[in-house]
Amino acid sequence: MPSTHDYFMTTQRLGFRYWRAMDVALAYGLWGDPRVARWIDARGQLADEQVRERLAGEIQCQQDHGIQYWPFFRRETGGHVGCCGLRPYDPAQRVYELGFHVCAHSWRQGYAREAARAVITHAFDTHRAAALFAGHHPRNKASRRLLTRLGFQYTHDEYYAATGAHHPSYRLEAAGRAPQDAAAAASRTPDKKKQGDLH
Ligand SMILES: CC(C)(COP(=O)(O)OP(=O)(O)OC[C@H]1O[C@@H](n2cnc3c(N)ncnc32)[C@H](O)[C@@H]1OP(=O)(O)O)[C@@H](O)C(=O)NCCC(=O)NCCS
Numbered sequence: 001m002p003s004t005h006d007y008f009m010t011t012q013r014l015g016f017r018y019w020r021a022m023d024v025a026l027a028y029g030l031w032g033d034p035r036v037a038r039w040i041d042a043r044g045q046l047a048d049e050q051v052r053e054r055l056a057g058e059i060q061c062q063q064d065h066g067i068q069y070w071p072f073f074r075r076e077t078g079g080h081v082g083c084c085g086l087r088p089y090d091p092a093q094r095v096y097e098l099g100f101h102v103c104a105h106s107w108r109q110g111y112a113r114e115a116a117r118a119v120i121t122h123a124f125d126t127h128r129a130a131a132l133f134a135g136h137h138p139r140n141k142a143s144r145r146l147l148t149r150l151g152f153q154y155t156h157d158e159y160y161a162a163t164g165a166h167h168p169s170y171r172l173e174a175a176g177r178a179p180q181d182a183a184a185a186a187s188r189t190p191d192k193k194k195q196g197d198l199h
Pocket residue numbers: 035036037039040100101102103106107108109110111112113114135136137140141142143145146149
């Protein structure tokens with residue numbers, strides 16, 4: 001069980017930390033599950049080696065860009081819930097891609113929404129994002145619902161090589177953040193803001 005000291009960002013129920021090379025079992029529990037993989041990879045089922053490559057890619061992204069799809073955990077139990085974070089999308093314009101993957105055993109408990117709200121605040125306040133991009137598989141109703149609820153606006157369909165499908169794509173401008181997120185950011189002290197401590 002990870003200690004709370006590992007978390008660089010927390011919400012009411014969740015704690016975020018960075019992926020580590022030793023997290024192979026966690027990675028397999030998430031991306032090795034075809035119920036998750038089918039929405040993010042055309043292969044539908046990832047082999048062990050492909051899960052390891054995905055984990056290595058997240059670690060590399062953090063090293064290269066200071067962002068990744070950070071793993072998050074239930075603070076109460078330490079149990080792994082999923083990952084949610086950022087990738088470079090249009091670095092010159094400070095536009096990042098938002099993504100979320102939740103372990104199937106934890107679906108429909110509001111975790112993706114809670115995690116995404118924290119990451120959005122982190123993106124705008126800590127990484128000074130100008131805007132966020134997000135897309136989803138055309139048949140992914142959960143993702144569409146979630147992005148809409150988060151305040152993302154549909155912009156266009158975009159080909160996504162990993163799934164071989166055209167993904168409905170969305171943008172969230174700083175001004176378009178859900179009111180509760182903007183209010184929470186405004187009420188935080190500068191010190192807490194710097195630490196990324198959302199509660
Ligand atoms: C998409 C995903 C992250 C949602 O995670 P989750 O923790 O179950 O989502 P939440 O419980 O926070 O629900 C968010 C919203 O989506 C809705 N939702 C969740 N699952 C749904 C489903 N299967 N069908 C329709 N709506 C769904 C919820 O009702 C909620 O909407 P509401 O606030 O209006 O009630 C999760 O299903 C997942 O990891 N899927 C596989 C990977 C993936 O598709 N990632 C997104 C890639 S773009």
